[in-house]
Amino acid sequence: MSSFRLDRTKFKAQTADEAANHATYYQSLTWQERIKIANYLNSIAFNYPENNPPRLDRTKFTTRSRS
DSSP states (O other), X not given: OOOXXXXXXXXXXXXXXXXXXXXXXXXXXXXXXXXXXXXXXXXXXHTOOTTOOOOOOGGGOOOOOOO
């Protein structure tokens, strides 16, 4: 996994509403950059290596036809 460090020089005083508005930042990114961020956050949340997600265990699911 990548090791990101907190850059303490990038602090900006903001109100709570300004700090909570992340949409403008993410809208300025390309869709590829947003996918990379989502992949990184999923790897952290589900504890797997960033570029090696776990495979779906297809034995846990069954399919059947509806009549």
